[in-house]
Amino acid sequence: MELARFERCGVVTVVPRSATGLALGDDPALLLRHRVAEFLPAPGTVDRLAGAYAREGLRVEARTEVGLTVSGDPTLLAEVFGHPVRPVRNKYIRGTVRYEFAAAGPLRSRLHADLVEEVRVPRAGFELSARAPAPGGAAATPAAPVGATPPLAHDARYLWLPQDAVRVAGAGRPHAAGIRGGGVRVVMVDTGLYDHPHHRAHGYRTTVVPALSALDPAVDERGHGTAMSALLLAVAPEAALTMVKMACESFSFPVAAFQRAVELAPDVISCSWGTLRAEPHLHLEVANAVRRGITVLFAAGNGSTDRRTAMFQSVATPGAITVGGVHVGPDGRRRAADLASSYRSDVFPGRRVPDLSGPCGMLPNGDYVVFPTQPGCMFDRRNSAYDGTAPDDGWLVSSGTSGATAYAAGVVALAVQQGIGKGRALTTADLADACLPVTEGRTTTGDDCGGVCPNEAVGHGLLTASPTA
Numbered sequence: 001m002e003l004a005r006f007e008r009c010g011v012v013t014v015v016p017r018s019a020t021g022l023a024l025g026d027d028p029a030l031l032l033r034h035r036v037a038e039f040l041p042a043p044g045t046v047d048r049l050a051g052a053y054a055r056e057g058l059r060v061e062a063r064t065e066v067g068l069t070v071s072g073d074p075t076l077l078a079e080v081f082g083h084p085v086r087p088v089r090n091k092y093i094r095g096t097v098r099y100e101f102a103a104a105g106p107l108r109s110r111l112h113a114d115l116v117e118e119v120r121v122p123r124a125g126f127e128l129s130a131r132a133p134a135p136g137g138a139a140a141t142p143a144a145p146v147g148a149t150p151p152l153a154h155d156a157r158y159l160w161l162p163q164d165a166v167r168v169a170g171a172g173r174p175h176a177a178g179i180r181g182g183g184v185r186v187v188m189v190d191t192g193l194y195d196h197p198h199h200r201a202h203g204y205r206t207t208v209v210p211a212l213s214a215l216d217p218a219v220d221e222r223g224h225g226t227a228m229s230a231l232l233l234a235v236a237p238e239a240a241l242t243m244v245k246m247a248c249e250s251f252s253f254p255v256a257a258f259q260r261a262v263e264l265a266p267d268v269i270s271c272s273w274g275t276l277r278a279e280p281h282l283h284l285e286v287a288n289a290v291r292r293g294i295t296v297l298f299a300a301g302n303g304s305t306d307r308r309t310a311m312f313q314s315v316a317t318p319g320a321i322t323v324g325g326v327h328v329g330p331d332g333r334r335r336a337a338d339l340a341s342s343y344r345s346d347v348f349p350g351r352r353v354p355d356l357s358g359p360c361g362m363l364p365n366g367d368y369v370v371f372p373t374q375p376g377c378m379f380d381r382r383n384s385a386y387d388g389t390a391p392d393d394g395w396l397v398s399s400g401t402s403g404a405t406a407y408a409a410g411v412v413a414l415a416v417q418q419g420i421g422k423g424r425a426l427t428t429a430d431l432a433d434a435c436l437p438v439t440e441g442r443t444t445t446g447d448d449c450g451g452v453c454p455n456e457a458v459g460h461g462l463l464t465a466s467p468t469a
Helices: 002-007 028-032 045-055 074-081 163-169 172-176 197-201 224-235 254-263 280-291 378-383 401-417 428-434
Strands: 010-016 059-063 068-072 085-089 099-103 116-120 125-127 185-190 206-210 240-245 268-271 273-276 295-299 321-328 334-336 356-359 369-372 395-398
Touching: 002 085, 002 099, 010 045, 010 074, 010 085, 010 099, 010 254, 028 280, 045 059, 045 068, 059 254, 068 074, 068 254, 074 085, 163 172, 163 224, 163 401, 185 224, 185 254, 185 401, 197 224, 197 369, 224 240, 224 369, 224 401, 240 254, 254 268, 254 280, 268 401, 273 295, 280 295, 295 401, 321 401, 356 401, 356 428, 378 395, 401 428
Parallel strands: 185 240, 185 268, 206 240, 268 295, 295 321, 321 356
Antiparallel strands: 010 068, 010 116, 059 068, 085 099, 125 273, 321 334, 369 395
């Protein structure tokens, strides 16, 4: 059904021409040498383009100052942009069915051609998990009602939500003082948010907005977003969380989803994912969001980097906070997670990833955090093979830099409530004093803590809700 739906609805990214004539193209490193404002179109340009496409019968799904996402019937897209845009299966991803979009030829806007720098087929995204997804298929029907608490015996090796996230973050004292994320607007860009009894039991305030009109906001077919939201809200339980649903089981639209997130004008955007192949325009969207005062967090990856030739790309846009992984054992011992990535950016010379870290499990499976999820979803089915839960019970045990990023976004929400940053995007320097040192362990990409912190494996260390000084 998903394939049939998107065979009738192609998607493109439209990049307006800048007022200065400067174009990012395929070289995001230009963001190191030029101000973001130099890439912005003249005032009114985006409005003119959006209006023209809408009058042609296309749907403007999302728009920011630097780009638009447009969808429509392939025939209509061909009339406006020169060629049809249709889904093709990604033949390199094993064990699950994933589709991307491809154009039959070069895309150019017939409308207002003088205002358009380029038209791109958007890249797909991938959620960061410890293992490759299991074979696809329809979500299972739960055999019994899903409970608000996990159907597992307590295991001290795991983090249980919300209490253990509060403990690791040192958030008990801020919570007692009323610092619980109240008044802070957080957007999580992920796979969706199922109305789970766990969330209702804790009184979390959440809404869901689809990145594209073709996505169903009532379901979370992969289940990743539901899980991540529970960890973020454990740390910042009174934050107003909006989930921008970027995916169904076989399709994913990270650029459109990030644009929708920016449209909501939040304080914080949390991104626990990367892209399939390079997506240069995403870097401009992220840099512009930071310019607007939004704190943006991206997961460092679970083996992925931003090496230009790699299929799985992490996102390390300057100004965004990248989050690595630290494992905290039952005895409190902290070490770099051997599941997490660390790297020197191939896209942005001089950039080191991660900037700081959150809690993360270890290889091979990352079993660490007990998460609620949509019953019978892709992750519920997949993880049940090794985590002790059922494939349709709405619970799983997992982790990765996905969870580390959601946790860090919750900590950032507490910092925003306290006035840190005062309306601008927070930086790593704003949070460095709240990081606990991590001096041992090695990442999956080969960096060792080396007995000191900060270091290349974990950045400034494990982010907490309280300054360490």
